[in-house]
Amino acid sequence: xxxxxxxxxxxxxxxxxxxxxxxxxxxxxxxxxxxxxxxxxxxxxxxxxxxxxxxxxxxxxxxxxxxxxxxxxxxxxxxxxxxxxxxxxxxxxxxxxxxxxxxxxxxxxxxxxxxxxxxxxxxxxxxxxxxxxxxxxxxxxxxxxxxxxxxxxxxxxxxxxxxxxxxxxxxxxxxxxxxxxxxxxxxxxxxxxxxxxxxxxxxxxxxxxxxxxxxx
Amino acid sequence: xxxxxxxxxxxxxxxxxxxxxxxxxxxxxxxxxxxxxxxxxxxxxxxxxxxxxxxxxxxxxxxxxxxxxxxxxxxxxxxxxxxxxxxxxxxxxxxxxxxxxxxxxxxxxxxxxxxxxxxxxxxxxxxxxxxxxxxxxxxxxxxxxxxxxxxxxxxxxxxxxxxxxxxxxxxxxxxxxxxxxxxxxxxxxxxxxxxxxxxxxxxxxxxxxxxxx
Ligand SMILES: Nc1nc2c(ncn2[C@@H]2O[C@H](COP(=O)(O)OP(=O)(O)OP(=O)(O)O)[C@@H](O)[C@H]2O)c(=O)[nH]1
Ligand SMILES: [Mg+2]
Numbered sequence: 176x177x178x179x180x181x182x183x184x185x186x187x188x189x190x191x192x193x194x195x196x197x198x199x200x201x202x203x204x205x206x207x208x209x210x211x212x213x214x215x216x217x218x219x220x221x222x223x224x225x226x227x228x229x230x231x232x233x234x235x236x237x238x239x240x241x242x243x244x245x246x247x248x249x250x251x252x253x254x255x256x257x258x259x260x261x262x263x264x265x266x267x268x269x270x271x272x273x274x275x276x277x278x279x280x281x282x283x284x285x286x287x288x289x290x291x292x293x294x295x296x297x298x299x300x301x302x303x304x305x306x307x308x309x310x311x312x313x314x315x316x317x318x319x320x321x322x323x324x325x326x327x328x329x330x331x332x333x334x335x336x337x338x339x340x341x342x343x344x345x346x347x348x349x350x351x352x353x354x355x356x357x358x359x360x361x362x363x364x365x366x367x368x369x370x371x372x373x374x375x376x377x378x379x380x381x382x383x384x385x386x387x388x389x390x391x
Numbered sequence: 392x393x394x395x396x397x398x399x400x401x402x403x404x405x406x407x408x409x410x411x412x413x414x415x416x417x418x419x420x421x422x423x424x425x426x427x428x429x430x431x432x433x434x435x436x437x438x439x440x441x442x443x444x445x446x447x448x449x450x451x452x453x454x455x456x457x458x459x460x461x462x463x464x465x466x467x468x469x470x471x472x473x474x475x476x477x478x479x480x481x482x483x484x485x486x487x488x489x490x491x492x493x494x495x496x497x498x499x500x501x502x503x504x505x506x507x508x509x510x511x512x513x514x515x516x517x518x519x520x521x522x523x524x525x526x527x528x529x530x531x532x533x534x535x536x537x538x539x540x541x542x543x544x545x546x547x548x549x550x551x552x553x554x555x556x557x558x559x560x561x562x563x564x565x566x567x568x569x570x571x572x573x574x575x576x577x578x579x580x581x582x583x584x585x586x587x588x589x590x591x592x593x594x595x596x597x598x599x600x601x602x603x604x
Contacts, residue, residue, distance in 0.1 A: 347509060353488030353502030355509040359543050362516035372510050 181205040347372065415462060415473040416603050419523035421515065421548075423540055424451035424481025424508075426529040427560040431586040432478035435599075436460045438592070444478050450494045452508035454480045457518055467597055472604035474525075479518060480511030482540055519547060525554040525603045532559040532583065533566040536575040545576055554602045557581045558595065563588045 178187045182203035197204045346361035349372075420428045432444040445458045461475045486508045491501035519526075526548050530536055548555045557576055559569040563585040573581040582598055584591040 347513065353498075353505040355486045355505065357484050357486070357509065357512050359482065359484060359512075359516055359540070362513050363520050363547055365517075372506055372513075 178206040181207050415475050416524040417459075417475045417477060417522060418525045418527055418599070418603050419477045419479055419515075419518055420527045420529060421479055421519070421544060422481065422529035423531070423534075423538065424483055425449070426481065426531045427586045428481065428529045429454050429478050431527070431529055431558065431560065431584075432458075432460065432476055434586050434589060434592065435465075435476060435596075436463060438596075439463050439465055444476070450491065450496075452481060452486070452491075452504060452511065454478060455504070455507040455511035456480065457511075457514050465596055465600055467600035467604075470600065470604065472600045474599070474603055476527075477518065477523065479515040480508065482512050482515050482544060483508075484540060486512070519544070519551075523553065526556070527599070528555055528557045528579075529560050529586075530557065530572055531561050532569050532572055533561055533564050536572045541575070545579070549578070555579055556595075556598055556602055558586075559583045560586050562590060 179185070180187075180198040180201065180203045182205070183198060183201035185198055185200045187206070198206075346358045346365060348356040348358075350356055420432050422428050427447075429445050429447045433447065436442050436444050440460065440463055442460065444460050445454055447453065457480065458478045459475055460478075463474050463476055465472045465474065486505045488498070488501035488505040491504050492498065496504070528541075528545065528548070530541070545555070545557075557572060557579045559567070559572045559581050561567055562569065562583045567583075569581065569583040580598065582591070582594055584595050
């Protein structure tokens with residue numbers, strides 16, 4: 176369920192054209208992107224285990240339940256990516272010598288972000304999490320193996336989510352938390368635009384017809 | 392962040408838009424991070440309205456949300472030109488929190504700044520597509536203007552047929568090279584200025600009136 180109206184909770188398959196003119200149900204113009212498999216329901220303890228699941232496992236687990244209108248080529252293309260060698264930028268991002276900041280700060284920020292988000296959006300989200308999705312999420316946690324290094328700069332379980340976001344929204348590439356590559360042409364060409372990007376792969380987008388900016 | 396608050400804000404913004412008629416031209420101040428866009432926006436706003444637009448900083452990506460100052464009335468040669476100025480976040484193809492660590496920032500803050508900066512670029516690009524009637528493109532004249540970002544943005548501006556002024560800022564600095572900017576974008580008029588010192592603002596206002604009036 177990649178996108179969800181933030182006011183009435185209606186969900187839209189990825190790329191749904193319906194969203195472009197606002198939510199058909201309530202007229203809302205903000206939609207939250209939620210990668211398949213992302214749940215807030217995973218307690219902090221389990222998040223560590225989830226990080227063990229390899230991107231490839233997550234991907235294969237998740238792909239089959241992708242929305243019906245996801246194009247076959249999307250799925251085919253992304254799978255090799257998920258399994259193959261890390262991209263050069265990812266290697267740059269995780270150079271050991273760069274890890275000078277204490278790793279606890281990563282964890283702390285992550286948890287803080289997560290709970291902020293929970294409070295703000297819990298009600299909207301809880302109405303729409305499908306049993307299917309919950310099921311998938313729990314399978315992912317079950318399948319997790321503690322195989323990855325703890326000192327990795329990436330956040331728990333984030334790799335697969337990042338890949339999925341990158342596949343679906345190629346205008347911004349999350350290299351690692353705090354490191355982004357932007358495709359300006361793509362950002363310019365897209366009708367909708369991101370207003371809130373979250374490290375766990377979520378973002379909230381706003382449709383253009385209701386668009387305005389802060390006045391001073 | 393309060394999604395509902397944002398939603399309400401955006402609804403009220405829409406209704407604002409619906410009932411306002413005969414809007415002044417909306418001029419986006421664009422350019423790479425740290426070029427002096429906000430310094431310029433503040434100077435224009437202070438000169439003609441008395442208010443400021445937003446904080447300036449030597450740390451890049453200080454501006455991470457577009458900010459608008461409405462109804463700035465500029466008088467030139469007995470003629471009045473009213474514009475809305477939009478100070479936009481600096482546009483870049485790469486944002487890296489490590490860049491901010493050099494500025495004595497904690498990692499958490501640096502990562503957050505970098506995320507907001509990325510959102511800001513998305514916002515700036517969106518504005519360019521949808522919502523500006525003209526562009527003031529600000530460059531730091533002590534840096535190389537031949538960059539991918541500049542080429543791409545100027546290209547987009549041209550493809551949209553938006554009136555555009557190129558400002559070569561920071562002429563008060565030692566290494567300032569206005570000619571290099573003029574050479575990089577020969578199809579546009581380049582105006583030198585120091586937004587910080589207020590040098591050559593008269594010409595800037597004359598050109599604003601001429602281009603966007
Ligand atoms: N010497 C000099 N410094 C300037 C001038 N204009 C701006 N600056 C300085 O350049 C730095 C960046 O200025 P800002 O106005 O914040 O730059 P910006 O383009 O808005 O940057 P972002 O918001 O990060 O995209 C600040 O330290 C300013 O004081 C100028 O004309 N001369
Ligand atoms: Mg600024």
